[in-house]
Amino acid sequence: MFSPRKFMYSAIALCCLASTIPANAADQRKVILDDDIAGPRAAQLMALMSPYVDVLGITVVSGDAWRDENVAHALRMLEIAGRTDIPVVPGAIFPLLNTKAFTNKWEALHGRLVWKGAWMDDKFPDGTIQTQPKFHGPYEVPHLPEGDPQIKPSNEIAANFLIRKVHEFPGQVTIIATGPLTNLALAARLDPTFAATAKELIYMGGSVNPHQQLTSKSAEQFGREYRNTPRLEFNFRWDPEAARIVLREPWKHIVMIPVDPSTATELTPKLLNDMTASQTPIAKALRQYNEAGFPLWDDIATAVWLDPSIITQSDDLLVDVDTDSGAGYGNTLSWAQGWGPDLGERVNTVVRSVDVKALEKMMITILNRPQPKANPTSIK
DSSP, rough: OOOHHHHHHHHHHHHHHHOOOOOSGSSSEEEEEEEOOOSOOOOHHHHHHHEEEEEEEEEEOSSSSSHHHHHHHHHHHHHHHHHSSSSEEOOOSSSSSSOHHHHHHHHHHHHOOOOGGOOOOSOTTTTTOOOOOOOOOOOOOOOOOTOSSSSSOSSHHHHHHHHHHHHHHHTTEEEEEOSSSSHHHHHHHHHHTTHHHSSSSEEEEOSSSSOOOOOOOOHHHHTTTHSTTTTOOOOHOOOHHHHHHHHHHSSSSSSOOOOOGGGOOOOOOOHHHHHTTTHHHHHHHHHHHHHOOOOOHHHHHHHHHHHHEEEEEEEEEEEEOOOSSTTTTEEEEETTTTTOOOOOOOEEEEEEEEEEEHHHHHHHHHHOOOOOOOOOOTOO
């Protein structure tokens, strides 16, 4: 049946495609996605679906869930997307120093953390509308809602893959990191030239001074994470030592996506419906396995890389992470240039706000593009 809305999105996608396809494959922008991916997600799929992007691989780390479960999600996402040519490379299972036992003792002294990722064995407060995650051990891989993958991950280690690829394409590889930074820290310690050989780092992590901007129930509940602890953010808190290592490396360019710009965004039912209007296997998976109400944390990181013009406010700040074991463990530290302690901290372009309408339009356009032949098992 003819659908005017589907026709409109197809037309938008074709216009975008015509204006952005590079002259040849060598012109494609090279990127490695480093993430704790927990299912088919728009942030990664926007890079996969962009015609002018060459995704060299997906390196996987523990964070929101354990690494092996995240690896399975990444493999299955590539099957659905018809991009099984892209390697999925397992990385770190545990943080460098932080542990569940230490986190439990920290909570006993300093108060409860709203989100602990793979260590989340306690219940959300009464009235929380997001789905409670299922707790399990680090080596257990439950059956995935979107179907278990048939393809296998790479035999390489994520840190070695990252090092190998930046040297294969010196000065050309962007790393978009949207989970804890453990894999990048290991790569930096194995190869002191790793960060300087990459083109740039764009990461979602840290928190500067976020404020609730939307009036929805979801926005109110996510505000619990920064209302009284504005410098606390999960990716830094899972592995503070790794974040500190990575942020002191000599990257040519660093872009920080803290919590701050995400407070003006939300995956509303309408946005989810609009960005899945094409009814491709990718669209069906996004619609079926994404929960409305979440801020667009990781999506902002990918979108800012694809089109920096969506940034409406940013600051150049020195950024570091508190690794003392006290109440501020994992907190974001920042200073204006010239005011830091001069202990190796680097200047980050800190994104404070983005054009939300432009962000949503980009997501709708890219995610409704035609896709290669996929493996749509379990996608109904």
